[in-house]
Amino acid sequence: MRQVAADWRSxxxxxxxxxxxxxxxxxxxxxxxxxxxxxxxxxRHGFSDRALHDAVQVISYFNYVNRVADALGVEPEDFxxxxxxxxxxxx
Numbered sequence: 001m002r003q004v005a006a007d008w009r010s011x012x013x014x015x016x017x018x019x020x021x022x023x024x025x026x027x028x029x030x031x032x033x034x035x036x037x038x039x040x041x042x043x044r045h046g047f048s049d050r051a052l053h054d055a056v057q058v059i060s061y062f063n064y065v066n067r068v069a070d071a072l073g074v075e076p077e078d079f080x081x082x083x084x085x086x087x088x089x090x091x
Contacts, residue, residue, distance in 0.1 A: 016045035024059045 003011035008021045023038055039052055047055070068074075 019045050020055060027059050028063055
């Protein structure tokens with residue numbers, strides 16, 4: 001998990017998880033570029049329509065919450081470790 005948090009692109013992910021992570025990154029950074037073909041590609045990796053729906057909902061929700069927090073200047077709580085720091089911490 002720490003490798004994924006630090007840099008998912010170099011983490012040892014399964015092909016299905018890598019495809020989902022790539023789509024999550026694109027949905028986050030280039031949402032208008034998403035198409036039905038992206039869903040079809042994930043289906044070929046074994047994702048059901050329910051799993052795709054759930055993944056898109058979770059990815060979109062976190063994007064929404066982060067944008068609201070950024071817009072309002074919300075600072076993370078002191079007890080919340082930053083992903084980068086948590087990824088570098090020893091086990």
